[in-house]
Amino acid sequence: MSKKKDTFINMLVSLFVITIISGFSLGYVNDLTVGPKAKAKLEKKVNALKLVLPTFDNNPVEDVVLIKAENVKDSVEVFPAFENNKFVGAAIIGSTEKGFSGLIKIMVGFTPEGTIENIVVLEQKETPGLGTKMKDEKFLAQFRTKNPSTYNLKVNKDGGEVDALTGATITSRAFGEAVQMAYNEFMKNNDSLIALKN
Amino acid sequence: MAEKVNQTQNFLKGIVKDNPVFVMLLGMCPTLGVTSSAFNGLGMGVATMFVLLMSNIVVSLVKSQIPSKVRIPAFIIIIASFVTIVEMVLEAFVPFLYEQLGIFIPLIVVNCLILGRAEAFASKNNILSSIVDALGMGLGFVVALTVLGATREILGSGSIFEFKFVAEDANTFILFILPPGAFIALAYLTVLFNKISIKTT
Numbered sequence: 001m002s003k004k005k006d007t008f009i010n011m012l013v014s015l016f017v018i019t020i021i022s023g024f025s026l027g028y029v030n031d032l033t034v035g036p037k038a039k040a041k042l043e044k045k046v047n048a049l050k051l052v053l054p055t056f057d058n059n060p061v062e063d064v065v066l067i068k069a070e071n072v073k074d075s076v077e078v079f080p081a082f083e084n085n086k087f088v089g090a091a092i093i094g095s096t097e098k099g100f101s102g103l104i105k106i107m108v109g110f111t112p113e114g115t116i117e118n119i120v121v122l123e124q125k126e127t128p129g130l131g132t133k134m135k136d137e138k139f140l141a142q143f144r145t146k147n148p149s150t151y152n153l154k155v156n157k158d159g160g161e162v163d164a165l166t167g168a169t170i171t172s173r174a175f176g177e178a179v180q181m182a183y184n185e186f187m188k189n190n191d192s193l194i195a196l197k198n
Numbered sequence: 199m200a201e202k203v204n205q206t207q208n209f210l211k212g213i214v215k216d217n218p219v220f221v222m223l224l225g226m227c228p229t230l231g232v233t234s235s236a237f238n239g240l241g242m243g244v245a246t247m248f249v250l251l252m253s254n255i256v257v258s259l260v261k262s263q264i265p266s267k268v269r270i271p272a273f274i275i276i277i278a279s280f281v282t283i284v285e286m287v288l289e290a291f292v293p294f295l296y297e298q299l300g301i302f303i304p305l306i307v308v309n310c311l312i313l314g315r316a317e318a319f320a321s322k323n324n325i326l327s328s329i330v331d332a333l334g335m336g337l338g339f340v341v342a343l344t345v346l347g348a349t350r351e352i353l354g355s356g357s358i359f360e361f362k363f364v365a366e367d368a369n370t371f372i373l374f375i376l377p378p379g380a381f382i383a384l385a386y387l388t389v390l391f392n393k394i395s396i397k398t399t
Contacts, residue, residue, distance in 0.1 A: 004262070004264065005265065006266060006267045011265045011268045014263055014264050014268060015268055015272060015275075018276065019275055022278075025279060025283075026279055026283065029282075029283050033287060033289070035290075036290035037286070037290040040290060040291075040293045041293075044293065123297075125300070127375070130372060130376075167372055
């Protein structure tokens with residue numbers, strides 16, 4: 001086979017055919033993966049909910065409440081948890097743009113009194129090996145069973161009680177801020193959440 | 199196709215003589231960017247190898263149908279399609295790795311290793327040679343990225359493949375996890391690699 005000549009029509013046709021084929025195959029693969037993609041995302045959320053909430057018997061993902069909060073772009077997602085129709089806590093997605101590399105998204109579980117049950121990091125782009133250590137047990141453990149009304153969520157350096165990560169003060173600061181934001185939203189909406197089941 | 203290509207040599211050249219990272223210094227962006235741990239390096243290497251293999255096959259198949267003046271855009275479309283497929287598949291089935299590699303997956307498109315092999319090899323050779331070439335080059339890239347990632351992880355986090363062998367709060371060379379550490383580690387590994395490979399050949 002000899003090479004095609006560089007005529008205008010040849011170039012046009014070959015590029016046209018290639019783009020058409022690639023477009024259709026991409027559309028096909030997208031159709032194939034759109035289901036598993038959504039499932040993977042949901043699974044991640046459900047797993048995070050199980051980690052941060054006390055035992056519950058409702059489906060928090062279905063009962064999700066969207067709250068319009070100030071100084072946050074999107075509305076805040078709140079997942080209330082019930083056991084035997086009794087309010088046992090809620091998980092709130094806290095976020096901040098002040099991470100070392102932008103957005104940090106965490107899920108914080110609260111008991112009805114506002115005590116932190118557990119925290120899971122959902123999204124982050126921090127420096128591997130430094131800021132990413134906020135996902136480690138050692139860092140997260142200090143927040144558990146603390147109530148932000150008596151526990152200062154600022155890092156030691158700023159007069160708070162959070163032990164900052166070595167070499168990642170900005171990340172630790174942002175993390176504390178995200179927890180604070182989740183706490184504020186929780187306290188603001190505590191009553192309306194309890195009222196949900198009645 | 200006048201000369202017959204020696205397939206064993208064709209395969210081995212990608213790993214040793216023309217190693218894409220340590221000898222040709224191609225595809226430096228993902229090499230430096232994602233190799234903060236051995237696992238990340240391996241994942242990136244395998245993703246790149248897949249794209250390289252597929253694009254080499256397709257380019258080799260359609261080479262006679264593409265007028266040479268538009269060959270580069272044609273190759274790029276082929277490569278970009280496979281990269282997008284990899285991205286969608288990773289997001290759907292290996293979300294953990296997808297998050298780790300982040301922006302570097304779409305950037306496989308501009309990895310000069312892939313375009314380089316399409317242009318320099320697949321567009322001139324038959325499909326079998328192209329597959330062997332892609333496997334050799336891809337494996338060379340995987341090995342290089344994994345070694346670099348492992349070196350940085352050992353020095354920077356005191357672990358290998360997430361398996362920690364130093365105390366939890368031991369002091370490690372954090373520098374090697376950070377971007378400058380990538381350059382330093384790559385430079386020394388390149389020296390070492392060339393020293394050894396020159397001696398043996």
